[in-house]
Amino acid sequence: MGVDYYKILGVYKSAKEDELKQAYLKLPAMKGQAEAKFKKISEAYEVLSDPQKRAVYDYQYGEKGLKGQISSGHPMSSDDAFAEYFGFSNPFGGMSGSGGGGGGSTRNGSRVNEDIFGSTFGETIVEEILTIDVKPGWKKGTKITFPEKGNESPNLVPADIAFIIDEKPHPLFRREGNDLVMTQKISLAEALTDYTAHLTTLDGRSLTIPISNVIHPGYKLVVAGEGMPFPKDPSRKGNLCINFYIKFPKRLTAEQKAHVKRAALVP
Structure with missing residues (x-):
């Protein structure tokens, strides 16, 4: 820690701003203060009355860490x-x-x-x-x-x-560089048949995106130009990437299983 600024001013570490000021005003008025000690008093007050310097002094580097930054005229x-x-x-x-x-x-x-x-x-x-x-x-x-x-x-x-x-x-979007990523939850039936994604963009537009493909686990839809603007060229935008979470049914009846088996056999 080096020099104890609190001891120089005669205050506790918990001293508030007004206590520091009172101690500082009192000490220079004392008779017979040597010049070196007078400089230390001024230095102590300068550090402890500044929240940023005080935080550095208290928790990081002490008086030595402040040396070279705090001096009597530089x-x-x-x-x-x-x-x-x-x-x-x-x-x-x-x-x-x-x-x-x-x-x-x-x-x-x-x-x-x-x-x-x-x-x-x-x-x-x-x-x-x-x-x-x-x-x-x-x-x-x-x-x-x-x-x-x-x-x-x-x-x-x-x-x-x-x-x-x-x-x-954001409750819906996650940023990855200049791209926006989101996840839509869909049912198994929606994944196997035609599905239309509806969403609202960050600037309030409504997007309707029809998907005719079978949406399988790991399927990702990329919508070009619907991501974040490029910082150096706002006229360009990244992509919107839509991932899908397919909600599988927990159980099927015998009749439903039969329907699935028959549907699977259809070319």
Whole structure:
């Protein structure tokens, strides 16, 4: 862990922001503080008052892991990363705007601290709306970065804010690359006779797909151009792949078995 920042400020690890501030304002006002110790006090407060740096200090690398990033005059830049969740319908057609289930809109709060040692400690909250334009075909893991839109502090370069796209599960479709995969449950009778698949696409269209083939276990129907848009060329789309789950009857009567046997003999 190296230097114990909590001990330097004289607070417990569970200390809240106001407790940290009170301890910080109290210590510099003490007489006879050596310059090196004064720097440590400022450094301790800088780390513990920043949730991101405090998390790194507490749970990952300690003071040594923060060395080289935090110093008494050298600028630092870091990412504030957030996950933004969208359903398949958002990246299917591409959406933007503020709020709702469409585009991604988030409120950014930047804190600017003015440090007057031994006197007052003021802070200003600056709020800004950041809007994410969801492009057609965006995949899970797509990263959108807003440069220097994060927290601000003296001697620090404002952090970047990065959003990572994640996908909510869909009740019907599963995404595999640019393809959409779904499963339809059908009866044995539907599998052996002509079957028509009815489904609604992500953009609200109704598809009617007649199937004249016998649908056997492992049968897959591929509908070209009904998948997800290609991220680099939204005019192209992947395929829709339909798998079938055939519900076999648990039992047959003697008469039904006879019918099946007779039907099986028909060329």
